[in-house]
Amino acid sequence: MKKLLTFIILSVLTMACSNSENPFMKESALPYYAPDFNKIKNEHFEPAILEGIAQNKAQIEGIANNEEPATFENTLVALEKSGTLLNRTLAVFGALSSAHTNETIQNVQTKVAPLLAELSDAMYLNTKLFERIKYLHSNMESLALDAESKKLLQDYYEDFAIAGANLSDSDKEKLKEYNSRLASLTTEYSRVLLAANNAGAVTFTNKDDLAGISEDVLASLKNEEGGWTIPLQNTTQQPLLQVMENRDSRQKLFEAAWHRSDHGENDTRAIAKEIVKIRANKAKLLGYNNYAEWSLQKTMAKTPENVFEFFDALVPATTAKAKVEAQEIQEMIKSKGEDFTLEAWDWNRYAEMVRKAKYDLDEEQIKPYFEMTTVLEKGVFYAAEKLYGITFKERFDIPVYHEDVKVYELFEENGEPLGLFYGDFFARPSKRGGAWMSNFVQQSKLLDRKPVIYNVSNYSKPAKGNPALISFDDVTTTFHEFGHALHGFFADQNYPSLSGTSVARDFVEFPSQFFENWALYPEILKNYAVHYQTGEVIPQELIDKIKNSSTFNQGYSLTELLAASNLDMQWHTVSADMEIGDVNDFEKEALHKTKLDVVSAVPPRYRSTYFSHIFSSGYAAGYYSYQWTEMLDHDAYRWFEENGGLTRANGQRFRDMILSRGNTQDLEQMYINWRGHAPEVEPMLEARGLK
Numbered sequence: 001m002k003k004l005l006t007f008i009i010l011s012v013l014t015m016a017c018s019n020s021e022n023p024f025m026k027e028s029a030l031p032y033y034a035p036d037f038n039k040i041k042n043e044h045f046e047p048a049i050l051e052g053i054a055q056n057k058a059q060i061e062g063i064a065n066n067e068e069p070a071t072f073e074n075t076l077v078a079l080e081k082s083g084t085l086l087n088r089t090l091a092v093f094g095a096l097s098s099a100h101t102n103e104t105i106q107n108v109q110t111k112v113a114p115l116l117a118e119l120s121d122a123m124y125l126n127t128k129l130f131e132r133i134k135y136l137h138s139n140m141e142s143l144a145l146d147a148e149s150k151k152l153l154q155d156y157y158e159d160f161a162i163a164g165a166n167l168s169d170s171d172k173e174k175l176k177e178y179n180s181r182l183a184s185l186t187t188e189y190s191r192v193l194l195a196a197n198n199a200g201a202v203t204f205t206n207k208d209d210l211a212g213i214s215e216d217v218l219a220s221l222k223n224e225e226g227g228w229t230i231p232l233q234n235t236t237q238q239p240l241l242q243v244m245e246n247r248d249s250r251q252k253l254f255e256a257a258w259h260r261s262d263h264g265e266n267d268t269r270a271i272a273k274e275i276v277k278i279r280a281n282k283a284k285l286l287g288y289n290n291y292a293e294w295s296l297q298k299t300m301a302k303t304p305e306n307v308f309e310f311f312d313a314l315v316p317a318t319t320a321k322a323k324v325e326a327q328e329i330q331e332m333i334k335s336k337g338e339d340f341t342l343e344a345w346d347w348n349r350y351a352e353m354v355r356k357a358k359y360d361l362d363e364e365q366i367k368p369y370f371e372m373t374t375v376l377e378k379g380v381f382y383a384a385e386k387l388y389g390i391t392f393k394e395r396f397d398i399p400v401y402h403e404d405v406k407v408y409e410l411f412e413e414n415g416e417p418l419g420l421f422y423g424d425f426f427a428r429p430s431k432r433g434g435a436w437m438s439n440f441v442q443q444s445k446l447l448d449r450k451p452v453i454y455n456v457s458n459y460s461k462p463a464k465g466n467p468a469l470i471s472f473d474d475v476t477t478t479f480h481e482f483g484h485a486l487h488g489f490f491a492d493q494n495y496p497s498l499s500g501t502s503v504a505r506d507f508v509e510f511p512s513q514f515f516e517n518w519a520l521y522p523e524i525l526k527n528y529a530v531h532y533q534t535g536e537v538i539p540q541e542l543i544d545k546i547k548n549s550s551t552f553n554q555g556y557s558l559t560e561l562l563a564a565s566n567l568d569m570q571w572h573t574v575s576a577d578m579e580i581g582d583v584n585d586f587e588k589e590a591l592h593k594t595k596l597d598v599v600s601a602v603p604p605r606y607r608s609t610y611f612s613h614i615f616s617s618g619y620a621a622g623y624y625s626y627q628w629t630e631m632l633d634h635d636a637y638r639w640f641e642e643n644g645g646l647t648r649a650n651g652q653r654f655r656d657m658i659l660s661r662g663n664t665q666d667l668e669q670m671y672i673n674w675r676g677h678a679p680e681v682e683p684m685l686e687a688r689g690l691k
Contacts (some may be wrong), residue, residue: 024048037399052086070132117183124163190616196266212245219463234433254345284576292572292621321555361545372468379528383518387651389413422454426461437484443491483515505622509629551689563604572621634683
């Protein structure tokens, strides 16, 4: 017994010593409380997360069991202030688990995912805590709350109800099982998919098989064995398919992407199917017909029926345009003296030929005008300065998690500090595919915090000493992700739960997609589109070609997106009693019944087997939001066109009425207050060349 007590005491002392050296256990001393990556090590995450969970559980219990009558301050404000250690740690852990992961981080992720789900349940399924919130909600008008505080109370009440707070005790236990299993499965899907992406990289040993790829790109693909390895992007189509001349090589690369995770040890099908089943069971337990019906309650769309109605307004014109495009491409194939039927792996290469023939636009011709850092600093930042008056200064004294990451400090027009921005733009094996934005530190007046925000992308990294030349699609992505960042930087909320990008999925993509519009705005474009060697501003002739070709291939582009969005909604309108057979068969039928398979050479942007947005991120029953917010973005840009375009006054009005409001208002009403009417789909159809 004495030995056991000695062991326990030594263990506690060791943990205390370890925790005292853990950088997460106290606030960072860096500007803006930015994470100190000089001190953070892999072994710090697990103990900090576990201690953070324990502290937050105790805080939740303390609030729920407070013997004092419920007040806004001792209940909701106390909840907003809780979880400091956990939130601080998870902000960094979430960034690295997506952008620079390793086996240690993946193991911690697997271990803590169900514990975090359990913590969420400990809050949202806590009967005593919900009783306090219900009491405050029923007496809201007598509490003398300001508008933001009322919105916070309303959101907490709705979130608890949606999460299952009204269930019986036995049903709550069942729900906890579902949530825990889902947390483990979504983490596993992410882990397996990352392995599939890396294992799916395609190696060529004969240089002739890679004809059409530039020497600079080939240099970046060179492997240690003397061959060339092409890594997979997260989408179905792969960027190099556009330039690869060898058809067999194109097919090899396409099929590697298509089949990356539907066979062998990296097969995600069983995981996806179980996720869908549990989500359907969870929805039924909560009183809904399917997961989408439950999930969409606080969105702009509100119901699956409204989403499908939105699709119905887009699919006919979109697929009709794709058919015309397919015929044009088939004719181009024939004109080149080749005799084969257009397939998905041929589309981008021959579409580029059609583009050149119709618009005389060569992607390789315009790339020298789009150097990554210049695009960022003289394009993206310049647009933000012109619209919102903010300025930028690169910081070299802020530690980063990878050598590729750049850091900038942002300032208001009057010189007041605004926040920190981290840019991580190049692909690597430790990074998941895609592009995204998130916070290391979230804005909150209550917590006295300014935002620290990062953008992550996956552009091809050039060989050492070469410029980072990117495509115009990558330019657009850079503007897009910084649009998210601006939404976070301009947040002006008291409560972190309502701050910045904490809005519904079908609104959160609106500021980012809207900001894409400035990439082609003449004043902005001519400031950043300069030849990396000569300094020559992009000629008007090329600008005209880019603009004239802006509606080119839009049938294809929107069809692949709608196909993915439809897959998402089909999976999440499955009822609990529906038996799902083969995942691939379900996928085929889902596309067929919505007539999104009518052009066989247009595949969905993501297949179910590598659709991380819906199976390991937060877009389940929400991928449609990219098209929904595109409707908002084009309608909003129409307002700018009608009111003088790029002006500080217009930018300030948009900032004041949209970007700075976070989730403090009904989102549809917020948009109407700014725009003057509900969003209309016609500007989107016109911008896509579909009307």
